[in-house]
Each structure stands twice: as structure tokens, then as C-alpha cells.
Amino acid sequence: MVKMITNWYKEKFSDPNAVALIVILLSIFILFYFFNHILMPVFVALAVAFLLDKPVNRLVKFGLGRKLATTIIVALFVGIAMIAILGLMPIVWQQGSNLIQEAPNMISRSQEYLFALPEKYPELINVDQLQTLINLTKQKVLGWGEVVLEASLNSLSNIVALLVYLILVPLMVFFFLKDKKVLIAQVTRFLPKERRLASQVGDEMNQQILNYVRGKIIEIIIIGAASTLAFLFLDLRYSVLLGVLVGLSVLVPYVGAAIVTIPVVLVALFQFGFSAEFGYVMLSYGIIQALDGNLLVPLLFSEAVNLHPVTIIIAVIFFGGLWGFWGVFFAIPLATLVKAIINAWSTQVVEEVKAQ
Template sequence: MAIKIKDQPFYVQSTAVLLGLVLLVYILATLTDILVPLAFAAFLAVLLNPLANRLQRYKLPRAAAIAIAMAIAILVVAAVFYFLSTQMIQFGDSLPMLKKKFGEISLNLKDWIQGTFGVAVAKQDQMVKEALGNSQAMVGKTLGGLIGTLGIVFLLPVYIFFLLLYKPLILNFLFEVFAEENSKKVSEVLSETKGAIQSYIVGLLIEMVIVAAMNSGALLLLGVKYGILIGCIGAILNLIPYLGGIIAIALPVLMATVTKDGYSTQLGVIVAYIVIQFIDNNVLVPRIVSSKVQINALMSIVVVLLGNQLWGISGMFLSIPFVAVLKIIFDRIDDLKPWGKLLGDNIPTRHIGERWGNRRKKAVGVSE
């Protein structure tokens, strides 16, 4: 006779869950080079699927429709990279001047520290050298993540093409692997997952364009050099939930420090970015990005950090849509509904313990 885990004591259930999580994390970490490109491809295939279906309505073969849809997407991405590359060429022309200016500012800062705190310049250089030495491992990890991201770019087209081509086969497998009485739930999960992924990715792209325009406009008005380039980079960093926006502020502040005298421009940049972040977090994200991906802020930050720990930069981008898919699945399975509520953004007005306490008081009052 089979023994169900849910009939076992709590410590047995928790041990089984922890062992399962450890095994899952180990598999995900071991197969990073395979799973990360496949995950990106799956999300992008869901995004391109409506375009491929629309092209098929014009009597095009499925393979040709998929190829045309991918070609359109590649052209759009190439146009964006071309625009950014022209801005980066201009930035490269001024790099020697910026390096010289940065050296002057660095020397003045060292003299100020020596005069204010009594730390000799040689001692400061030694401290900086030690700090750089200690950060080599972190830099190496970051570079490794970037190299892995570049590797993803070459695998993505292949994966996307075959995922779209074999979509009917994959869907049939998902329906057949579950019992027939669960077909309705499977259909609902697949439909909501597709809608959530499409809504999230399209929303992110729209948000990125709006934030890039606001960043660039603010920097150009403040007279910061290469405002368009820095504004676009800031918008790309802003795709990393909650953390990217903070990192993006450092770039224009550093550029203003190197190219401008005084500190009024830096203060203006900080104020402008705070206003932009307020608009982004309170207007753009709720109305554009989070229409179907209802993950609360606490869980968003936690899963982004966990994604970074597991898969680096790629994990930070994949974490939110991945958890959104999990929430859709959790909400459809009775035993996992509490986990779905934990991930969600609906805050109950009263907790269960309070309700049970009130019931107990009423019961005691009646008995008396």
C-alpha cells in the first residue's frame, strides 16, 4: 500500500521538500549552460508565436512563417544595437579626455582625504589595490556571466525556431502526460502562462522605451555628455527589478563628475532619476508590466537575488517570469494554493489566526 507524503508528520514532509529543493537547485546549477538558453528561447518563442500564427494565415508554410517572424525580430534588435553602437563610437572618441579628467579628480580626492583624515596618498593607493585584488573573484564571475550571455545569443535562434516548429508536439505531450480529468486545468495553466509571459515581456519593452526617453531627456536638459547613451543603458539596467534602477544612477553621476565643475549637475541627475523611478514604479510598472504578473515586491527582490546567485545576470532577468509561471501553476493545485498566495500581491485585511481567535472567543462566550 502506497504511503502519501501529506499523511506523514510535518518533519517528514519538510525534510522531503527540502531534499527535493536541494536536488532541483543542484540540477539547475549543473545544467546552467543548457537550461539558460532554453529558458530564454521558451519565453521569446511565446512572444513570437502570435506573429508566426498571423503569418501562417497568409497560407505560408509553418517553417517559413517562423523564419520570417524571427527575421523581423532580429532586424529590430539589430537596429537598436546599431543606434547604441553609434553613440558608443562617439563616447570612445572622448575616452582619453575623460580618462585625464578622471585622473585629476581622483588626485584631488586623495589630497582631500589626506588633509581631512590624515591618510597618506600611498596608504590610499595600497587600500585601493587591496580592494581591487579582493574583488577579482566577483569581477571574474560577472565576466563569466557576460560571456555566458553572449553564448546564449548564438543558441537562441536555433532553440526558438525548433520550439515554435514543434509547438504542437510539445503541447500534445503536456496534455497526454497528465490524466484526462486534468485536461481543463492544464489548458488553463498553459493559456494563462502564455498570456502572462507575453504581457510581461511586451510590458518590459514598452517600459524600457519610455524610461530610456525620460532618462535621455533629463540628461540632455542637464547638459550631461552622452546623455542618450547613458539614458539607454540606464533603461536596460532598469529591466533588473528594483536593483537595476539604483545601479543606473551611478553612471550619469560619474559622467557629470568627470565632465562638469561643481556638484549642481550631479544633484540634478539624482533628483531627476528619483522622479523617473517614482513614475516608473508607481505608474508604468503597475499599468504596463504588472497587469498579469502579480508578484509582490518582497518576493520579487528575493527571487531576483536568488536568480543572480544561481544563474548570474541571466537569472536576474528570468527570475520574475519564472516565478509568475510558478504562481499560475500553484493557484491551480489545491495543495499549493498557499504558496501561490504567498507569491501574490493581494494582502488580506485579516489573517487566519485572528479569525480563529475570534471564533474561539465566541465559543467560550457561548459555553459560559
């Protein structure tokens, strides 16, 4: 057993480049895991700078200076972000609060409907089962109400945190983009010299992550806007809130679409009942989901590495449990990173075997 472990260790870690790769990955993981709450504005700024780097480089190629190009791109980004925050978030918050307040009425109406079921299907449903289900639902609704109330009471601290993001993140993005080469040179001074495998993995992941994040943002905007417009056209209540939820659901492949279907169905059902209008809402929602899965996703992510659905779900659960929203957002790039590391390591072992 000891000999087997020793042979495995020599095979996998005999190359200094492999050891350097492990050290770099462990350092990054420890930094993210233990300091993610403190350094989250820095991580967000890095992610935004990573996305905006290509537009800045294009302006530089057109003859603009790096500083002027950075100023233009960051100003455009901040302007669009402010329009989204100031124009969209108040509506979403108001509709969310109204939905929570109306939830008890929805429960009462559903309770009347459910208690009529044992009379129609006595062999399948009994009153005790329904009462247990209703009690659990009431507990969940009360829990959501407490969350909304707590968020309202802590609104001042949330506003302060939002102001921190609105001020610090754009400033850091500006300096990350403007002084990109200087900052990269300073960071590489602390990295091991034998980092060929790390560079290989970084080069492989750079374009894939960029394509994924940019594609995911475009997908969120398109699906969210299309859902909102469809719900508004069909006069569905809470259309903006539900449209935003549908857009954000694409962050979690497979699972997100299944979860967000529940509020869409419930709101449409309580508003229209089993009518033609309810059917139109479900038809439009189904068409949007079908176009997303069969047209938009293949178009936006054609250059991304294909991962098995089980791998994606495991990555979402694992990284979401570690880092919350941002873990879910970057779950697929992180899973692709793990795959790239395994591929690079396997290639390294094969090359060493051939050299011997």
C-alpha cells in the same frame, strides 16, 4: 515527530497530480541548473519564441499560413536585433572603454577634493579613513580595468559565441514557432498522465509571464531611449553608455535604480561640478525614474501578479545567483510561478478536505 511528518506527507502528496507536478518541476530545475551553460541558446530561443508566438498567431488569423507568418515575424525580429547590435553595441563598448581609461583621472581629482575635507571637518573625518577609502577605490578600478582587458583579449571567442547566437537562435525560433503543435505533442508524450495541477499552474502562468516579459522589454527600451536622449540633450559625456545602463537597471527592481545612480552622479559631477548643469542632469534623471515607477510600471504590468518588494528582492538574489543575467531577468516570473504553485497546492488540499 515521525507521525507528524507522515501525516504531512500523506496530506501533501496523496494526490498523483501533486506528485506529477513535483516531478515536472524538479526535472526542469535540474535541467536548468546543470546544463544551463550548454543549453542556453535553446533556452533563449524558447523565450524568444514564446514572445513571438502571439504576433504569429495574429497573422495566422488574418489568413496567412503558419510557415509564412513565422517567416515574416522572425525576419522582423532578426532585422531589429541586428540594427540594435551593429548600431548600438560598438558605441557602448567604446564609451565604456573610455570611461575605464578616464577613471584614474577621476580618482585623482576626487582624491584632491577628499583630502580637503579633513581641514574643513576635522571632528568628522580624518586622513587615515580617507586613505583607506582611496586605496579600496583604486583596487576596484584596477579590477575593472583587468576585466575590460580580459574581455578585449577574449574578443575572438566572444565573437564566435555571438555568431553562434546570431545563427542558431533564429533558426531554432523559426522551427519552434512553425512546428509548435508537433513539438508540444512530442514533449507531452513523456509527461505523466496525472498532470492536472501542472496544467493549472501552466495556464495561470502563461499569460502572466508573457505580459511581464513583453512589458519588461518595452520598459527597457523606453527608459533607455528616454535617458539617452535626455543625456545627449544636456551634453553629458558617455550619454549612450549611461542611457543603456539606466535602461538595463529596470531588470532589477529597486536595487538596479540605486546602483545605476552612482555612475550617473559621478560622471555628471566630474564633468559639470556642483553647477546648474549638474542640477539639470539630476532633475531629468529623477523625472525619468519617477515616471517609470509611477506611470510606466503600473501601465505595463497592470495584469501581472503583485508581489511584495521583499519577495522581489529575494527572488532576484536567489535566481540571479543560480542563473546569472537570465535568472535576474526572469526572477519576477519565477517568483510568480512559485506563488502560483503554492496557491494551486493549497487549493488542492482544501478541495480534498471538503470532499472528505
